[in-house]
Amino acid sequence: MSSTIMIVEDDIKMAELLASHIKRYGYESIVIEEFDNILDDFNKTKPDLVLLDVNLPSFNGYYWCRQIRTVSTCPIIFISARNGEMDQVMALENGADDYITKPFYYEVVMSKIRSQLRRVYGEYAPKLNERVVERSGLTLFPERMELSFGEKVVNLTKKETVLLEMLLTKSPLLVKREALFEQLWDTHAYVDENTLSVYIGRVRKKIQSLGINDGIETIRGAGYRLIITWKKDID
Template identity: 45%
Template sequence: MYRILIVEDERSITHTLKKRLEKYGYECHTIEDFKRVLDVFQETEPHLVIMDINLPYFDGYYWSRKIRQISTCPIMILSARMSELDQVYGIENGADDFITKPFVMDVVLAKINGQIRRTYGEYAKNTERRIVQLGNTTLNLDTVRLSTPKQEEVLTVKELQLCTMFFEDFPNVVTRQRLLSVIWDEEGFVEENTLTVNIKRLRKKLENVQSSLELKTIRGIGYQLTVKDE
């Protein structure tokens, strides 16, 4: 299920978007504290962001720049002001598309579906597609999917980064320190529990696709991706 983060301070608009998008199978997250937009983005790891411009504390351009520093997920600007200059400024600050208020919900859905298809789905770049396979399991770095002949799962940004490291280092042990330093390469301190939670989610997705791979904990060191014994 694809996740969408709605960054909008008008509750009626937030409610309308959330209700309609959830009806069409999207998982939606909203902002309660507009000082924590980037924190919520990192916590929820959405596949797409709907970003209003006029927000409390900092505007949507500011948060788009912040998100663009750590993610390439699509950002759709939502605003009543959408002149050519506004659109140029939006693109320069990381926007991928624009929704003008008042909006038609069917148009919003079409734009979102298009961004999802182009970024993760059947319209994603297929030239020199980066695909890695181990056992019965395929990791597609372009469509952000973990799959087997039986099932597939869409990965979050952090899950993709973790999975890529494990596939590339197979069958070696990857230390916790290396995972933390490479994946969370930022100035702030990151609790190791954050890594543990993401490892747990990745294990669950390997289980969901009935993968022949197993992510083992090497006590005191880190983790090792192995192929299960038949």
């Protein structure tokens, strides 16, 4: 199965040329044409690598790089006319794996794409045993940031993954709010109390989308616990 490359470049001619070279090397390409919901496009298509410009309509590439990093560790290569040191530093600090300045040779771009794909998915990829946390059929894959129940799967953000791993590991025992704060933010001294409630609400909805009702129980003044009950199919 060939790898899929998502191209986020508002110069349509350049994007088409990149797509043509990518196809020539046996990869699939997805060219983004609307730039308001790039993260939604990423989640729908699940590419293996992203080519990302810095200067984009609405939000710049640094912003979208950070958004992608909340759900994926796939390789991200910036391609930009900005050639200053700080531009490259900004890209790497925001989660990029490489940075190519325009104008560029297409063969160099392809070489860097192949290198990143080998590093993450191929012969150079680290051979790690994937962790799995499971309770009563609800299964969390922390490295993938995915939660599954039966045949249904939902994607999680990094903090949602951490929160669910704690609840699943302790289930059906209580997890104190203080412990969740410490794990999610190191300290809760500078985090609003309601922030945790917001994350709990998001995780509740994702669990419910899998068919599990009332999955997270609130113990007032103490914390939360995960209790798994699910809907029965009606013939």
